[in-house]
Amino acid sequence: MAAIVRLLADDALGAEREVVSDPPAEGYFTAFEKISADPRNLLAVAEDAQGAVVGALQMTFIPGLSNQGAELALVAAVRVESRLRGQGLGETMMRWAMDEARARGCRNIELFTHASRLDAQRFYERLGFAKSHAGMRRPL
């Protein structure tokens, strides 16, 4: 889990939002336990040949009435170790996520990506995603 937090912080936006400490802050442990306990949420990691975590993503499988009751797969917190970017690992991870979503019977896969992440948007468009929606957020 500490390795995933490190990946989340290894990013222009994440660096401002996350706290990297050893051991990680209590909030990360609580969240990790909630995710682990929930069959509709999963964290997946990519490891290198030495077993080090070099990529991570979260999936949420959301039941809904829309689209004739189709389940939706939401992908979030997609991160690749900075020194390994541009080598196809992100694509491998996303293709795995799409297969996983199909295997669960989802008809669509969705994600929010910050408006400033233009490279990420091009990456997702190459994988068949379209910027069909506005992703709106409000702090509470």
Next chain:
Amino acid sequence: MAAIVRLLADDALGAEREVVSDPPAEGYFTAFEKISADPRNLLAVAEDAQGAVVGALQMTFIPGLSNQGAELALVAAVRVESRLRGQGLGETMMRWAMDEARARGCRNIELFTHASRLDAQRFYERLGFAKSHAGMRRPL
């Protein structure tokens, strides 16, 4: 549940996606049962003085490591009966959803709205939402 499906179909995009029949198609029942059984998903409806369903929305409470382990509230399928639009019901429903998200300890509330729904985007902006993200979707 049939009343919610009717609301989902009472919409330019929904009309193409949903099937309104009596009784509703099996997929809606299956989805409704999944939502009802899941403590992280809820369907809320607004009723008029006669008890008729005139508004609906879905909320999903998503645990995540990002933002120091903060839980995220996702709102979807927000619908108001067409003859009642523009009278403040949608705002009442969304303020309820924000209160609910705060009560559960969420730090942000997010939603996807189709790029073509410009009125909806202005409505959400009035409520404090920002188009901070691209909402990307891929059919599977």
